[in-house]
Amino acid sequence: MWTMPKNHEATSMRDLLCASIDRSMTGSVVTVCGWVAKRREHGEHLAFLDVRDRSGIVQAVVDGSVDVRSEYVVRITGTVSGRPEGTVNDRLATGAIELSDCTVEILAAAEPPPFQLDDRNDIDEQVRLRYRFLDIRREKMQRNLRLRAAVNATLRRAMDAQGFCEVETPLLWAPTPEGAREFVVPSRLHPGEFYVLPQSPQIAKQLLMVGGFDRYYQIARCLRDEDLRADRQFEFTQLDLEASFVTQDDILAFVAEAVLDAAEAATGVRPGTIGSMTWAEALDLYGTDKPDLRFAMVLQDLSAAFANTEVKAFSAPTVKALRVPGGASFSRSKLDQLTEQAKSLGAKGLAWFRITEDGIDSPLARFLNEEETRVIARVDDAQVGDIVLCVADEYTLACKVLGTLRGALGSPPVSEGPHHYVWITEFPMFEGIDEDGHLMAAHHPFTMPHPDDLDLIETDPLKVRSQAYDLVLNGWELGSGSVRIHRADIQSRIFKALGISDEEADNRFGFLLGAFKYGAPPHAGFAFGIDRLVAIFAGEENIREVIAYPKTQSGNDLMTGAPKDITDRQKRDLRIKIAAKGS
Numbered sequence: 001m002w003t004m005p006k007n008h009e010a011t012s013m014r015d016l017l018c019a020s021i022d023r024s025m026t027g028s029v030v031t032v033c034g035w036v037a038k039r040r041e042h043g044e045h046l047a048f049l050d051v052r053d054r055s056g057i058v059q060a061v062v063d064g065s066v067d068v069r070s071e072y073v074v075r076i077t078g079t080v081s082g083r084p085e086g087t088v089n090d091r092l093a094t095g096a097i098e099l100s101d102c103t104v105e106i107l108a109a110a111e112p113p114p115f116q117l118d119d120r121n122d123i124d125e126q127v128r129l130r131y132r133f134l135d136i137r138r139e140k141m142q143r144n145l146r147l148r149a150a151v152n153a154t155l156r157r158a159m160d161a162q163g164f165c166e167v168e169t170p171l172l173w174a175p176t177p178e179g180a181r182e183f184v185v186p187s188r189l190h191p192g193e194f195y196v197l198p199q200s201p202q203i204a205k206q207l208l209m210v211g212g213f214d215r216y217y218q219i220a221r222c223l224r225d226e227d228l229r230a231d232r233q234f235e236f237t238q239l240d241l242e243a244s245f246v247t248q249d250d251i252l253a254f255v256a257e258a259v260l261d262a263a264e265a266a267t268g269v270r271p272g273t274i275g276s277m278t279w280a281e282a283l284d285l286y287g288t289d290k291p292d293l294r295f296a297m298v299l300q301d302l303s304a305a306f307a308n309t310e311v312k313a314f315s316a317p318t319v320k321a322l323r324v325p326g327g328a329s330f331s332r333s334k335l336d337q338l339t340e341q342a343k344s345l346g347a348k349g350l351a352w353f354r355i356t357e358d359g360i361d362s363p364l365a366r367f368l369n370e371e372e373t374r375v376i377a378r379v380d381d382a383q384v385g386d387i388v389l390c391v392a393d394e395y396t397l398a399c400k401v402l403g404t405l406r407g408a409l410g411s412p413p414v415s416e417g418p419h420h421y422v423w424i425t426e427f428p429m430f431e432g433i434d435e436d437g438h439l440m441a442a443h444h445p446f447t448m449p450h451p452d453d454l455d456l457i458e459t460d461p462l463k464v465r466s467q468a469y470d471l472v473l474n475g476w477e478l479g480s481g482s483v484r485i486h487r488a489d490i491q492s493r494i495f496k497a498l499g500i501s502d503e504e505a506d507n508r509f510g511f512l513l514g515a516f517k518y519g520a521p522p523h524a525g526f527a528f529g530i531d532r533l534v535a536i537f538a539g540e541e542n543i544r545e546v547i548a549y550p551k552t553q554s555g556n557d558l559m560t561g562a563p564k565d566i567t568d569r570q571k572r573d574l575r576i577k578i579a580a581k582g583s
Contacts, residue, residue, distance in 0.1 A: 013075060019056030019093045025080040030099070032058060033107070035137065036072045037117070041065075049104070051076055054142055059083075059098040071110035071117070078102035125544075130558040132549055144546045147266060148534045152219055154265040155239050155530070158258035164215040164241060169204035171197060171221070174511075181225035183234070191575040197223040200527060202444070203512050205242040206484060209523040210515045214244035219530065228553050230542045231476055231532055235551075238479065242525035248467050248483050251524045252276075252423055255471065255481075259528070263419065266537035274471075276423035283396070287320075287403015289427070292475030293420040295410045297322060298380060299402050302390070305375040311367045313351055316392035322402045323380035324409050327387030328354040328361075338405060342391060347401045351390040355382045407475060414474045415539040422472050426450060429457075429464035430497070438499030443468045445494055446512075448483040448524075457493050471528055473536060479528025486520040488513075 009017050014033040021030065034053035041047055047062045051074065060076050068074060078099030089095030114131055115123045119140045128135040135141055156166070172195040175182060182196040198204075200222050208216045220240040226232065239258065243251065256274050264270040282291050285298045302319040309315065324330075330338075335352055342350040353376050354361040360368075360377055368376070379388045389405060391398040429449050431442040439461055441447070449457060450465035457464055467483035485491045491513070495505050505513065531543040544550040551557055571577070 017055035018051055018053045018058040021058055021080055021094055021097060021099075023082065023097055026082060026097070028080050029077065030080060031075065031077040032099070033075045034073070035110075036068050036070055036074055038070065039066075039068060049074075049076070049102075052137075054146075056093050056139075058094045059089075060102045060104075061098055061100045062102045062104055066104050068104065068106060069110065069112065071113055072106055073108035073110065075105040075107055076102050126552070126558060129544075129550070129552060132559045136548060141545075144534070144538045144540065145548060147538055148530070148546050150265055151262045151530065151534050151537065154262045155219065155258050158261040159217040159239075159241065159254075162215070162254055162257060164217040164243075164254075165213055166218055167205075167208060167213060167216050168218060169198070169201040169220065173198045173204070175508075183223050183225050186574045186576060188573050199224050200238070201240050202446075203509075205240065205525060206446070206512060206520075206523065207515055209242055209244045210518065210520050214521065214523075215241075216243070217241040220527070228551060228555055231529075231535075233531065233543060233547065233550055234555060236543075237530045238527045239530060240525070240527040242523060244521040244523040246522070246524050248425070248469060248524060251481060251483075251526050252469065255479075255526050255528065259421070259471070259478075259533070262533065263537070266534075267419075271419060271421060274421040274423055276425055278426040279424055279428065279465075280426065282424050283399050283403075287399040287401070287406060289424050289470065290472050290475055290477050291422065291424075292407060292411045292414075293422055294412060294416075294418060294474060296380075297324065297406050297410045299399060299406070300379050302375055302379070305372060306392070309372060310369075311364065311372070313349065313364060314372075314390070314392045316394070316398075318395040318398045319390060319392045320398040320402050321376065321379045321388050321390045322406055323382045324387050324389060325383075326385055327389075327409070328356065328385045330387060338389070341408070342401050342405065345401045345404055346397050347391050347393055349391075350401075350405075351392070353377075353388045353390070355384055355386045355388065357384055360388075411475055413541055414476055415536050415541055416474075419536065420474060424470040424472055425468075426465045427468040427470070428462070429453070429466040429494075430461050432462075436499065439497050441494075441498060442466065443480070443482055445498055445500070445509075446482075446484050446491070448485050449490070449494070454490070457497055461497055467524075469526075471526075473533070476532050476536065478532055479526060481524065481526030483522075483524040486516065486522050488516065491516075 015030045016032065018032050018034055032051060032053065034051045036049055037052040037057055038050040039047065045064055047066050049060045049062060049068065050057050051060050060078055076099060079101050081098055081100040083096060083098050113134050115127060117134060117137050119138060136145065172185060175196050180199050182199060185195040185197060187193045187195060201218060201220050205216050218240045220238055221235060222238055223235050225234065228234065241254065243254065260271055279289055282289050287299055300321045302321050306314045306319045339350040351364055352362055353365065355377060360373060376388055382388055389402065391401045428442050429447065430439040432440055434440050443466060448467045450467055453464040468480065469482065470480045471478045485494065531546060534546045535543045538546055540546060549557065549559065
């Protein structure tokens with residue numbers, strides 16, 4: 001007879017988990033605990049209970065009537081038996097067995113839940129979030145959150161194995177120059193002064209490098225007061241790391257090892273080596289710095305062919321084209337919609353050309369010369385039934401408009417396989433000029449310029465590349481990082497280019513710059529979003545599905561009612577006065 005082995009799931013109340021029971025235990029008496037998922041009567045003297053815990057479901061057979069309902073919490077003791085012929089349920093891990101001759105102890109009664117706790121029915125998300133404590137009992141949510149835990153554990157092992165030390169950084173911090181809005185925390189002990197919740201541990205981890213922790217990591221909680229969307233919440237979790245005496249290639253290797261380990265733990269398959277492309281290549285080929293490589297549809301540059309065109313619509317510095325397979329079937333209303341979308345993105349218009357047996361079909365076709373017609377008909381090996389979309393404008397705008405249309409027309413749901421990772425490197429150091437005539441940092445002001453472009457900082461700054469890099473998966477930016485500036489002379493040049501005076505630099509970053517005076521090693525780092533990574537692994541389109549207690553799109557917590565007013569006493573203690581709305 002089967003003998004109960006020692007296992008870490010056993011407690012003084014239960015022997016094992018429901019889904020751990022199998023045929024090898026036949027004839028043994030076991031005790032399980034869980035919730036009643038379903039109750040069925042068979043005549044007056046027999047009841048069947050589906051008992052659920054985090055592992056799954058087991059069927060319990062009770063002689064006589066039993067006064068329990070769905071979601072009652074029970075402790076059941078019974079004998080493991082094979083199910084009668086014809087009653088085996090192949091959809092359950094325990095479908096070949098049941099617990100017979102059961103005794104039932106009610107541990108807690110339960111009211112009927114507001115929705116069925118299974119994955120077979122669509123449930124309004126507002127209701128799910130209002131009753132999130134019930135929603136996370138469902139199999140899908142249990143699976144997602146346990147997958148998240150497994151990914152976190154794998155990431156920690158990967159970082160530990162590479163010699164990194166986990167260090168926790170503060171949640172109450174000083175304002176940082178990262179660009180996003182921060183959550184502000186008033187100080188009771190220092191009236192009129194404030195902490196902020198960290199957007200990231202950026203400065204704290206750089207100080208750790210000064211402190212000699214040459215390989216740091218943290219699974220860090222970060223907060224940004226920005227509009228929410230499918231891949232963004234106020235609160236998010238990232239794997240944050242920094243290392244000293246390294247190059248960019250070292251950081252990419254560290255991160256790749258951790259990400260590929262996590263992918264293998266989550267999917268059972270280890271992806272191949274992660275490829276890379278520069279920011280300029282990504283923009284030119286895909287019109288975005290977050291390219292989805294699961295499908296082709298690369299942008300083509302037709303500028304040379306239209307350099308001397310007499311077609312007014314193509315008289316622009318750049319002509320970019322995109323082939324859409326099967327797009328010749330688009331209705332006129334669909335094409336009008338795409339044209340309006342292109343205009344909303346800043347383009348003057350959108351030209352389209354259907355590829356037909358007889359050539360190209362378009363309102364502009366009769367204005368093209370023979371060479372222009374031939375070039376368009378051959379865009380990206382276009383075939384009959386395809387359509388070619390063209391934007392003529394400034395280079396960057398033309399690329400970005402077609403890149404957006406490419407994503408809208410070609411990208412499958414982000415969670416659908418296969419998983420295509422890619423590194424994007426050599427981002428621009430500056431992203432333009434602000435209204436005061438100052439350059440704006442594309443990443444943050446501590447990013448090291450590309451060594452080949454140092455001479456351009458003062459003479460042609462918009463051509464300066466940075467040593468910044470992003471990791472992209474299926475069109476989602478997982479995270480970003482950079483080699484940091486550790487030399488005072490280079491930092492001074494970047495501050496000057498950004499219009500940051502010595503006084504302002506000291507006021508905003510003095511504690512970091514002051515620390516650097518005592519010997520800052522060359523260092524670099526990275527951080528990527530665990531919420532986004534796990535969502536893709538779990539096959540979810542929204543990171544709310546892999547977060548235990550997320551906020552709604554409007555930033556509300558429907559379960560607790562947050563955000564809420566605070567008491568008058570709290571306001572007095574914090575010296576807070578609430579202005580009237582609209583004032």
